[in-house]
Amino acid sequence: TISYWNGRYLPLDEVHVSPLDRGFLFADGLYEVTAAYNGRLFEPEAHIARLQRGMASLRIDTGLSAGDWLAIMERLAADSGIAGDLTVYLQVTRGAAASRGHGFPAGVAPSVFGMTSPLKRPPAAWREQGVAAITIPDIRWLRCDLKSIALLGSVLAQQAATDAGVVDAIQLRDGVVTEGAATNVFVVKDGAVATPANDSRILEGITRTVILRLAAEHGLALEERDVAAAELDAADEIWIASTTKEITPVTRLNGKPVGTGAPGPVWRRLFPLFAERLGR
Numbered sequence: 424t425i426s427y428w429n430g431r432y433l434p435l436d437e438v439h440v441s442p443l444d445r446g447f448l449f450a451d452g453l454y455e456v457t458a459a460y461n462g463r464l465f466e467p468e469a470h471i472a473r474l475q476r477g478m479a480s481l482r483i484d485t486g487l488s489a490g491d492w493l494a495i496m497e498r499l500a501a502d503s504g505i506a507g508d509l510t511v512y513l514q515v516t517r518g519a520a521a522s523r524g525h526g527f528p529a530g531v532a533p534s535v536f537g538m539t540s541p542l543k544r545p546p547a548a549w550r551e552q553g554v555a556a557i558t559i560p561d562i563r564w565l566r567c568d569l570k571s572i573a574l575l576g577s578v579l580a581q582q583a584a585t586d587a588g589v590v591d592a593i594q595l596r597d598g599v600v601t602e603g604a605a606t607n608v609f610v611v612k613d614g615a616v617a618t619p620a621n622d623s624r625i626l627e628g629i630t631r632t633v634i635l636r637l638a639a640e641h642g643l644a645l646e647e648r649d650v651a652a653a654e655l656d657a658a659d660e661i662w663i664a665s666t667t668k669e670i671t672p673v674t675r676l677n678g679k680p681v682g683t684g685a686p687g688p689v690w691r692r693l694f695p696l697f698a699e700r701l702g703r
């Protein structure tokens with residue numbers, strides 16, 4: 424499969440990364456995962472804008488414009504050799520310095536990498552029955568707004584879910600919901616949707632942004648605010664949302680049913696609108 428590496432397109436196994444790359448040594452970098460359905464990228468501009476905001480915040484300058492990024496993503500998708508839906512993965516690190524030292528090195532070019540993978544869409548059973556999740560403490564740092572390649576917090580959260588035999592782990596910080604292992608979280612009570620506000624405790628998910636837009640367009644009550652942990656136990660519906668999990672209803676939390684224990688009416692109203700946006 425074709426990949427992108429610092430201005431060139433080449434087979435993935437021909438990409439060689441220096442052990443001095445700051446992505447390897449310090450996780451000093453950012454990434455993006457964008458889906459493409461039927462050969463069409465979903466919300467690529469939003470993913471590019473988030474990457475560019477993150478890079479500006481970290482003072483990493485690739486010299487690539489939004490148009491350049493879009494061209495890279497489109498070429499990777501077009502030449503992927505993947506028959507069905509796919510994801511485009513992009514990663515930028517601060518690059519490989521001559522020696523190891525924490526501060527930003529001078530005169531080092533960022534490393535820019537891209538690849539594609541087949542997209543495994545969520546199984547139909549997730550939409551029919553929902554999925555199970557657990558809650559766990561959020562042990563991550565306080566810049567979760569950056570889509571950092573330093574993912575140990577998310578790795579451990581996902582493994583806690585897997586060890587518990589469930590799909591996701593909803594993280595709690597200071598008594599409020601932050602997000603899932605790699606998803607944003609929504610709760611519904613009496614027809615009103617709430618999701619944690621967009622601050623540095625969460626990643627501003629592109630799927631989340633699409634949900635906010637759909638809610639506004641279709642007159643769904645949706646509030647961005649602190650969501651108390653206790654609201655999860657009282658919720659009629661809980662959803663997790665991301666590029667790869669789409670919008671998935673959580674119907675069991677910590678071994679107990681959420682609401683009726685089946686995907687709820689607000690999700691059933693919203694999901695078809697979302698699927699239509701995906702071209703699905």
Ligand code: PLP
Nearest residue numbers: 605606607626628629630665666
């Ligand atoms: N929150 C975290 C921590 C994530 O890692 C992700 C995606 O990987 C999301 C939320 C959802 O973001 P998006 O909808 O852009 O995929």
